[in-house]
Amino acid sequence: MTGQTKRATISDVALHAGVSRAAVSKVLRGAYGVSDIMKTRVETSMDALGYRPSALARGMRGSSFTLGVFVVDLSNTFVSVLIEGIRTEAELRGYQVFIGEANRGLNQQQRMIEAMMDRKMDGLVLIAPFGTEEELEKIGRSTPTVVLGRHGPGQNYDTVASDDVAGSALIVDHLVSLGHRRITHLLHIGREKNESTMPQSVRAKGYVEAMVRNGLEGEVDLLESRWSQEGGAVAADQMLGRAAPPTAVHTGTDMAAFGVLARFYDLGIPVPGDFSVVGYDNALAAALPQIALTTVDQSGIEMGSIATRLLVERIEGRSEPVSTLVPPKLVIRKTSGPPR
Structure with a gap:
């Protein structure tokens, strides 16, 4: 009976790629400022060794690698487009996304956000949330936060919105x-x-x-x-x-x-x-x-992707607020024409 193949570790990836363990860790976390060359080098070694990061080990190092996404109303079909952009970018960066809905007002929203924070999620994307800017600032002071759909700027959170x-x-x-x-x-x-x-x-x-x-x-x-x-x-x-x-x-x-x-x-x-x-x-x-x-x-896909990138940057330590406006485009179809 042959012995079981030893699972590749982060040290094995670092040795194979000829880089430090810290460099591999930055690539795994999608850290802000990692060059494309470094990212490609490490990912090539990960593929060659069949390396897969352990979620449990990552959590023990202080990160759950989970993002909470709060929405007011999932029945709005455009929200699903935003979530697709968030989820795709999050997966590329090694994060899982958990979604919570609160369509009954500010109190339910507060309970939902507190539940996400209690579960040690690394950061929050709030899609068109209720409440004042002061309430959003309070959330941003407690955990890395990006507000999607609301206009900025904020002081303790980032914003992404259509113009x-x-x-x-x-x-x-x-x-x-x-x-x-x-x-x-x-x-x-x-x-x-x-x-x-x-x-x-x-x-x-x-x-x-x-x-x-x-x-x-x-x-x-x-x-x-x-x-x-x-x-x-x-x-x-x-x-x-x-x-x-x-x-x-x-x-x-x-x-x-x-x-x-x-x-x-x-x-x-x-x-x-x-x-x-x-x-x-x-x-x-x-x-x-x-x-x-x-x-x-x-x-919407782009807005969700931008929001996730900004959130990961905040998780990695950026504190300066960023406010992004995405240029809109008019799509003319068949429901508009000259008046009778």
Whole structure:
């Protein structure tokens, strides 16, 4: 009976690659500042030796190699795109991702985040969280944190967001170029107060600024709604019930746009013949030929990847805050056209 092959260790990898144990450790952790040459050299040796790091050993050295991802609402399909970007980048860097949802408000969010911290996760990605900037600063002082979807800058956490002012401007300018003047924007009103750094606040600001810039300050129309399919359907009825309904709507998110489109379909209202609808997110369903939604692409995969890279840098010791805005792109499909 042959003896069992000895499992390769980090020392074996270092010897094979001709580098120090510390260098191998940095590559394994995806440490900030590791050169591509060093990374390739170490990974080649790992493959040659069949080396696989022990999660237990890593945890005993003070790192669990786990990241907590908090989301407010998993039913928003764009969140799955962000998570895909987070998970892919995390796996490349040797981290596992655990996801928690809290859609019932700030208290539930606080309990969920505390549970993640109690389980010694190395860092947190908070996707469009509730609460004030002061509450986010408190979390950032306790554990490495990146806030995804909220605008910055923070002092003790990093932020990654779409340039929502520019995104709303793309929508308004597009609709105005088609001849629309009565353009409504759906302003999300949720369970908690809208903070100025939240996407709903920033997108509304961008909408108002773009309307004014186009000489349509008298047509500014912020309709309070919910950024959900149900909220979009309710908003559709409210717009149609007016004496002079708008001819186009900037729904704020694709989920709300789906609700508007579904309600118009039920009522037999042609889109874009009688009404133009523009979303925001470019969720996967937006590209389906049955929907073909004109929308703003936030580059969700890229946003998730950037958030993970920043979080790993914070875990590795960077303390200077970083605030990143990802440029949006308008994707024109079949739900926008000239007004009747």
